[in-house]
Amino acid sequence: MSSDVRFTDFKSDKQPTWCPGCGDFGTMNGMMKALANTGNDPDNTFVVAGIGCSGKIGTYMHSYAMHGVHGRALPVGAGVKMANPDLEVMVAGGDGDGYSIGAGHFVHAVRRNVDMTYVVMDNRIYGLTKGQASPTSREDFQTSTTPEGPKQPPVNPMALALAAGATFIAQSFSSDAMRHAEIVQEAIEHDGFGFVNVFSPCVTFNDVDTYDYFRDNLVDLGDDDDHDRYDFDAAKDKILDASKEYQGVIYQNENSVPYEEQHGLDSNMADIPEGAPDDAMDLVREFY
Amino acid sequence: MPADFNWAIGGEAGDGIDSTGKIFAQALSRAGRHVFTSKDFASRIRGGYTAYKVRTSVDQVQSVVDRLDVLIALTPRTIDENLDELREGSVIVYDGERTTMQGVEIPEGMVGLNVPLQSIAEEKGGAIMRNVVALGAACAVANFPIEHLDSSLEKRFGGKGQAIVDNNRKAARAGRDYVNENFDHEFDYDLETTDNDYVLLNGDEAIGMGAIAAGCRFYAGYPITPATDVMEYLTGRIEQYGGHVVQAEDELAAINLALGGARAGARAMTATSGPGIDLMTETFGLIATSETPLVIVDVMRSGPSTGMPTKQEQGDLNQMVYGGHGEIPRFTLAPTTVAECFHKTVEAFNLAEKYQTPVYLAADLAMAVTEQTFAPEEFDMDAVEIDRGKVVDDDTISEWQNEKGQFKPHALTDDGVSPRSFPGTTGGAHMSTGLEHDELGRRTEDTDMRVEQVDKRNRKVETAKEREPWAYREFGDTDSGNLVISWGSNEGAMVEAIEFLEEDGVDVRFISVPYIFPRPDLSEVINDADDVIVVECNNTGQFADILEHDALTRVKRVNKYNGVRFKADELAEEIKETLSQEITA
Numbered sequence: 016m017s018s019d020v021r022f023t024d025f026k027s028d029k030q031p032t033w034c035p036g037c038g039d040f041g042t043m044n045g046m047m048k049a050l051a052n053t054g055n056d057p058d059n060t061f062v063v064a065g066i067g068c069s070g071k072i073g074t075y076m077h078s079y080a081m082h083g084v085h086g087r088a089l090p091v092g093a094g095v096k097m098a099n100p101d102l103e104v105m106v107a108g109g110d111g112d113g114y115s116i117g118a119g120h121f122v123h124a125v126r127r128n129v130d131m132t133y134v135v136m137d138n139r140i141y142g143l144t145k146g147q148a149s150p151t152s153r154e155d156f157q158t159s160t161t162p163e164g165p166k167q168p169p170v171n172p173m174a175l176a177l178a179a180g181a182t183f184i185a186q187s188f189s190s191d192a193m194r195h196a197e198i199v200q201e202a203i204e205h206d207g208f209g210f211v212n213v214f215s216p217c218v219t220f221n222d223v224d225t226y227d228y229f230r231d232n233l234v235d236l237g238d239d240d241d242h243d244r245y246d247f248d249a250a251k252d253k254i255l256d257a258s259k260e261y262q263g264v265i266y267q268n269e270n271s272v273p274y275e276e277q278h279g280l281d282s283n284m285a286d287i288p289e290g291a292p293d294d295a296m297d298l299v300r301e302f303y
Numbered sequence: 304m305p306a307d308f309n310w311a312i313g314g315e316a317g318d319g320i321d322s323t324g325k326i327f328a329q330a331l332s333r334a335g336r337h338v339f340t341s342k343d344f345a346s347r348i349r350g351g352y353t354a355y356k357v358r359t360s361v362d363q364v365q366s367v368v369d370r371l372d373v374l375i376a377l378t379p380r381t382i383d384e385n386l387d388e389l390r391e392g393s394v395i396v397y398d399g400e401r402t403t404m405q406g407v408e409i410p411e412g413m414v415g416l417n418v419p420l421q422s423i424a425e426e427k428g429g430a431i432m433r434n435v436v437a438l439g440a441a442c443a444v445a446n447f448p449i450e451h452l453d454s455s456l457e458k459r460f461g462g463k464g465q466a467i468v469d470n471n472r473k474a475a476r477a478g479r480d481y482v483n484e485n486f487d488h489e490f491d492y493d494l495e496t497t498d499n500d501y502v503l504l505n506g507d508e509a510i511g512m513g514a515i516a517a518g519c520r521f522y523a524g525y526p527i528t529p530a531t532d533v534m535e536y537l538t539g540r541i542e543q544y545g546g547h548v549v550q551a552e553d554e555l556a557a558i559n560l561a562l563g564g565a566r567a568g569a570r571a572m573t574a575t576s577g578p579g580i581d582l583m584t585e586t587f588g589l590i591a592t593s594e595t596p597l598v599i600v601d602v603m604r605s606g607p608s609t610g611m612p613t614k615q616e617q618g619d620l621n622q623m624v625y626g627g628h629g630e631i632p633r634f635t636l637a638p639t640t641v642a643e644c645f646h647k648t649v650e651a652f653n654l655a656e657k658y659q660t661p662v663y664l665a666a667d668l669a670m671a672v673t674e675q676t677f678a679p680e681e682f683d684m685d686a687v688e689i690d691r692g693k694v695v696d697d698d699t700i701s702e703w704q705n706e707k708g709q710f711k712p713h714a715l716t717d718d719g720v721s722p723r724s725f726p727g728t729t730g731g732a733h734m735s736t737g738l739e740h741d742e743l744g745r746r747t748e749d750t751d752m753r754v755e756q757v758d759k760r761n762r763k764v765e766t767a768k769e770r771e772p773w774a775y776r777e778f779g780d781t782d783s784g785n786l787v788i789s790w791g792s793n794e795g796a797m798v799e800a801i802e803f804l805e806e807d808g809v810d811v812r813f814i815s816v817p818y819i820f821p822r823p824d825l826s827e828v829i830n831d832a833d834d835v836i837v838v839e840c841n842n843t844g845q846f847a848d849i850l851e852h853d854a855l856t857r858v859k860r861v862n863k864y865n866g867v868r869f870k871a872d873e874l875a876e877e878i879k880e881t882l883s884q885e886i887t888a
Contacts, residue, residue: 027734028707029745057732061567073734074745079726081566082736083559084589090523090556094563094571095726097547098521102567102726120559123552282545285568285725287518287689292544295684298512302502303333303679 022051025060027077033068034142038215038226041189042136043072045213046105049199050078055103062105063092065117067143068217069109069136086117089124089133093274096129098284100275103203104131111141114150114170121172125179125208130273132202132209135172136189138217139224146220156223172212173254173265177247182207182271184250185264188229189215194237194262201264207271214260229260236263245269306360308445308492309370312437313354313384314377316347322459323434324355325674327441328503329455331359332676334447335497339364339795340505340674341868343384346528346612352380361497365640365675365795366871372492373444375437379407389413394490396420396440398433414488416440423477428470435471439478447494449479502679506644506670506792507574509682510600511536513648514572516687519598520546521564521571523557525579528612529668530602533574554582558599562590565597566735568725570652574600577619578609584626587661589737591631593744594713594721594760596655596662596692598648603667605866614866615669617791620845623663624820630757632764634658635819637665639776639794641675645682647817654771657692658720658763665819667840669868670792695722697729704730711742715755719762764821773823778813784833785811785882788858790819790846792868793838799871800878809879819846826854836861836881840868857886 025047033039050060060078064070066085073080079102083091092106113121113135124133140158141147147160151172155164176184183205187195195213202209214229236242236253242263243249250266253259275281310327314320321342328338339358345351356371358364371388374381376397382389389395391412397404399417409415418440424432435456442449456471504512511533514522522541524534538548546569551557557573564571575583580601590597603619605611623635634654638647644666651662695703703711703722710731714721721742724731734744739756741747776794779787779801789797794815804811812832816822829835829850835858837847844860851858861877863869 027745058729059727060732061726063563073736077732079566079732080734081563081593082734082738083562084585084737087555087559087586090551090559091563091566093549094521094523094560094565095567096563097549097560098564098567098569098571099726119552120556123556278547279542280547283568283727284520284546284564284570287520287570289689291516291684291687295516295687296679296682298515298540299502299679299682299684302504302508303500 020051020054020056022047025050025057025076025078027075029074031075032071034219036218037068038138038189038217039068039072039136041192041195042134042213042215043075045187045189045192045196045199046107046134047076048196049203050103050105052196052200053203059101060103060105061092061095062107063088063095064107065112067109067112067141069107069112072107086112086115087120088112089117089120092131093124093127093129096131097275097280100280101283106131106133108133108135110135110137110139110149110151114172118150122175122179125176125181125210128182128207128271128274130207130275132199133211134199135212136215137212138215138221140217140221142217142220153223171254176210177251177254177266181210181266182268183209183264184254184266185209185211186262187211187213188233188262189213190226190229191262194235198264205267205271207268207273232260233262234259236261236265307358307364308360308372308494309356309358309368310373310441310445311354311356311371311385312375312377312434313343313352313381315349316345316351316353317349318377319434320353320355323438324357326452326455326459327438328357328674329458330451331357331494332501332503333454334451335499335501336361336494337363337501338503338674338676339366341367342672344613352378352384354381354384359494361495366799367868369870369872373441375441378403382407382410386410394444396437396444416444416482416486418478418481420478423481424474427474427477432471432474435474436478439475440482442475443479443482444490445492445494446490448496449475451496500679501676503674503676504641505532505672505674506638506641506666507532507602507672508536509641509644510574510648510664510666511540512682513645514652515541515544516684517570517649517652518689519570519572519652520544521561521569522546522548522573523551523560523564524573524575525551525554525557527576527579529604529671530574530576530579530600532671533600533602554579555585558583558586561597562586562595565595566726570656572598572600574602576602576604577606577622580619580622580626588627588629588631590661591633591760592737593735594659595735596659598651598655598662598664600664600666602671603665611866615667615840615868616864616866617667617840618845618864620665620819620841623665624849632760633661633663633820634767635663635665637791637817637819638670639791639815639817641670641673642677642681643817644670649687653688653690654767657690658767659692659723660763665791667792693720693722695724695728695731700724700728700730705743709743712744713740713756713759714742715759718766719759720766768821773818773821775817775823776815778815780810781812783810783812785809786828786832786835787811787813787838787878788816788825788835788850789838790816793840796869796871796874797838800875803872803875804878807879809882811878824853825850829854829858830856834882835859836878838869838874840864859884859886
């Protein structure tokens with residue numbers, strides 16, 4: 016780890032193919048800034064992503080990275096961290112990736128509480144398949160596959176996380192660059208699973224959840240001296256309040272003990288002997 | 304044939320059948336006798352017929368046979384279920400005082416020993432020891448010194464306190480004494496003991512042991528019969544070597560966790576059975592394309608779908624050789640004995656890392672849950688070699704960087720194998736993806752690079768075909784024109800079937816193949832033979848199809864798919880009959 020790492024060191028020389036104006040640019044920049052600010056460098060960082068627009072992030076960043084299958088980035092990230100706890104692990108996904116096909120993994124990743132950061136680029140639509148409803152789409156949001164709207168209430172990812180025992184829940188807005196980077200940084204610094212749902216507008220297919228909409232409706236909890244992030248009930252009230260969109264750290268558990276610590280994982284499992292362990296015949300003798 | 308002794312205990316699931324059988328098997332093993340066990344069990348926790356069978360001899364035993372000498376029947380159904388295997392003179396130990404056993408008729412020609420198991424157990428400290436009383440009774444019948452039970456009772460009950468152990472020892476002796484005092488029948492069994500030193504274990508345990516020996520430190524799995532024993536074995540043991548077992552939320556997560564562990568540089572593994580393999584197949588393609596070394600164990604059971612979870616089959620071969628969309632280079636190994644489960648697991652890890660591919664280890668239920676005795680030297684830990692393949696470090700990485708200092712994890716090499724940098728290696732940061740990619744690991748749709756990467760990945764298989772032995776095991780008369788080929792756990796039954804066939808004047812050459820893909824080239828031996836029979840536990844003859852394709856000729860097939868493994872004597876009959884048949888299209 017070196018102290019002179021700049022956020023641009025996490026940038027690859029591949030030009031993103033995201034649509035001009037896509038919220039994912041800002042989301043990714045904030046992630047890179049947060050990684051640099053927390054003293055990480057590309058060679059000790061592992062970024063995992065799934066499928067969709069969000070899944071491209073590993074290509075545009077420079078670090079050790081895995082581009083997985085749809086919805087299953089979280090278990091890959093957990094596996095990386097368990098096998099080498101020295102690595103800084105960040106998982107990125109989209110709302111479809113994380114809350115639809117990967118919803119099961121999301122709930123279990125939250126309760127497993129591996130010390131990693133999960134950033135969801137939530138644009139409330141399927142972008143890469145050209146504009147179908149996502150699990151966070153509004154009930155009446157008309158798309159090519161839901162001409163009358165999904166007619167199902169959207170998933171509340173923060174409520175899911177809270178119910179599953181999350182130790183860190185935050186929300187940010189990709190366009191509010193400084194705040195977004197700051198919030199991701201807090202998630203990295205959290206001891207445990209740091210979950211950040213990022214409003215990352217899709218300028219091509221979503222004309223409802225736009226930059227203007229979030230600018231007009233976002234309430235920053237950082238400005239609210241009354242919000243105590245360590246107060247579960249206060250967090251619950253904010254999370255279940257469907258009338259507002261919040262930004263900031265909504266909940267943090269002060270007593271969070273990461274999975275690796277609970278299970279005594281502190282070594283790099285890549286380091287193994289050149290042959291069987293010295294006492295391996297004991298394994299055989301056990302069957303006597 | 305070795306003078307062997309066949310014993311079983313049967314009752315309802317929950318009656319402690321499994322642990323009682325294990326106690327007896329262990330006692331025999333510690334008395335220097337060879338043991339081969341098998342289980343009949345249903346897919347339920349309590350109730351339903353279940354049995355634990357033990358075949359023992361001073362010589363090695365490698366299969367089950369169609370015969371029972373002594374049966375401990377805790378329920379009337381136990382007798383019905385085993386009628387085919389009971390013979391004239393077979394002894395049935397039962398408790399006629401038990402309500403369920405009252406009025407039970409012992410089939411003609413067999414010897415019924417009505418032993419009040421429950422009453423004796425109650426006298427010695429508790430009805431729960433009923434089975435141990437029965438074990439004592441069996442010792443009397445078999446003329447097996449009861450002292451040999453003591454250490455396995457200690458192993459089983461030692462954790463519950465010395466008093467419990469002592470009570471069980473007394474219960475066993477009371478069972479023995481009851482038989483000796485109340486029956487004047489002459490039993491001509493004599494289970495002699497030897498000074499030989501054996502260990503007793505099953506295939507799942509051997510796979511887990513092989514994994515630890517091979518340096519596997521990360522295991523992720525989801526419980527499924529009959530693969531769960533692998534996970535249970537590793538849990539609590541792998542930690543002693545700095546490893547970790549994680550129970551995932553499903554098979555999809557399990558293989559992705561394992562993939563993460565492998566990408567971080569750990570030797571990683573997952574084990575499952577057919578339905579789990581289906582779920583994992585999505586990620587299997589990613590593992591191959593990203594060139595991640597991973598060992599995936601498929602302990603096969605009867606399929607398709609949920610099939611018969613507690614029954615034997617070798618029906619997943621096609622899935623392991625062809626499964627997944629697109630074309631995927633992979634290795635598929637199939638251990639042929641419990642001991643081979645250990646060796647092939649070690650080999651699987653080396654192949655996975657040397658060639659940076661997923662490796663299927665094809666075990667099956669018959670082998671996975673069957674305990675067998677082996678000389679401890681068969682698990683030679685000194686012989687375990689760990690080959691991590693082309694791993695680069697901080698000092699050597701520059702050889703594999705381009706002019707911009709970027710690492711090339713998918714460099715186009717002559718042997719198809721590219722360098723590997725573990726995360727943390729300076730200058731090695733790179734992308735791994737299931738998308739088609741260039742040498743740097745970045746997505747590409749360039750038509751030339753696509754072709755080059757596909758060829759590169761497949762070149763690994765060609766390289767491995769040249770460099771690795773792909774040996775097979777051979778038995779019987781190598782000059783015989785009657786060629787029998789099998790894969791997986793059929794080896795033991797077939798080896799013993801050869802002896803039955805010899806007695807009938809039929810000679811056979813038997814080849815047991817532990818590699819499915821790639822595999823040894825058998826086309827010459829097949830074409831040189833007069834008759835070729837492929838033996839496997841499935842309906843269609845999946846391996847036979849492959850061999851026909853290899854050798855461009857038709858082979859005969861012996862298939863069994865009723866859920867029960869081949870028995871040596873039954874297999875000999877099938878071979879004889881098949882040899883006399885013409886090949887039909």
